[in-house]
Amino acid sequence: MSLDSVIPASAAAAYAAQHQFIGVITPSGNTVVERITQGVLRDLPTVSPHFSRTPVFGSKDPSPDAYAYEGILAAAQLLTHARPDVLVWNGSKGAGIGFAHDVALASEIQAHTGITATTSILGLKIALAVRGITRIAVVTPYSDAGQKSALDCLAREGYDCVAEAHAGLSDNLSYACVPLDRIREMAHGVMLARPEAIVCLCTNFPAAVVAAPLEAELGVPVLDSTALGVWSALHVCGVDTSPAAPRWGSLFGLQP
Incomplete structure (x- = not known):
């Protein structure tokens, strides 16, 4: 399908097309997640991203073997005010401390907010398994x-x-x-x-x-891993990600 036939021509039409919201939690020292997320979503015009940050910066991690839940849950709670369809932790720490930590984190976010949650590393696990x-x-x-x-x-x-x-x-x-x-x-x-x-x-x-x-x-x-966070969140929402595949890679043509 031609992207010209999908992407609205005017600013008003583009705004009106965005009826699915994803809430993204990102580390505070991160300058990549927002840019990649917004870049992918230019090819998926029904989706609007909304961001919140949690303290992760510098070269020392004060919680090296686990997640600092207080900051992540506070960021998640702020995003609930926008009523997103999904919440995603777009951070890769789980690949260093164990995937079970991401399973627990997603479960805790969902229990705390009532909104389905996923993570970049859970997306990695699914993409490799598929x-x-x-x-x-x-x-x-x-x-x-x-x-x-x-x-x-x-x-x-x-x-x-x-x-x-x-x-x-x-x-x-x-x-x-x-x-x-x-x-x-x-x-x-x-x-x-x-x-x-x-x-x-x-x-x-x-x-x-x-x-x-x-x-x-x-x-x-x-x-x-950044793209995996976006991909995982979009699939929780039931979004067809295939229009993003030519620009962003075969991951976005993958159906979990």
């Missing part, structure tokens, strides 16, 4: 220690991490500054191990914008 993928390569902006935590966690979750590349950064804000050419270089490098998919972790890492061209070049799915 494709039957367990052999992955992992690309991140993380430090050595952060990367080891992610790889160890993913191994415990049953994934065979056959290759990895990381930028060596530790400050949350700096993750967004990794050049796109560097992300492409890391993705090409891990393909030497022939993974079934490349997983780009960190929702303040702009890998989503190069996922589609990388898939065309490399021939495997490139699953970005």
Whole structure:
């Protein structure tokens, strides 16, 4: 279907078309989540994103082995005032501390707000399961220690991490500054191990914008954690995400 036949021509028509709301909780030091979410939704004109933040910034995590529920639930509660159809935690911490933490977080958000909740990492789990993928390569902006935590966690979750590349950064804000050419270089490098998919972790890492061209070049799915949060929220709402696939990658053509 041509996007010209989907996207309203006037500002008034575009505004009127937005009748599905997604509430997005993002780390406070993040400059990527809003941009990626709004970028994807330009191709899905019935959906409007609404954002709230929770304290996550700098290079030290005061709660390294668990979620800081107070901030996340406060952010979720503010979003309930807009009555969104879904709430999504678009953060990737669960890939370092265990997927069960995201299951519990989504359940707690839903219990606290009465609104269905999901997370980026729950989206990752679903996307890999739908494709039957367990052999992955992992690309991140993380430090050595952060990367080891992610790889160890993913191994415990049953994934065979056959290759990895990381930028060596530790400050949350700096993750967004990794050049796109560097992300492409890391993705090409891990393909030497022939993974079934490349997983780009960190929702303040702009890998989503190069996922589609990388898939065309490399021939495997490139699953970005920020895009996964958007995708998971949209599917909870029953939105057809396929119009976003040409620009944002095969993930958006995937039906869970």
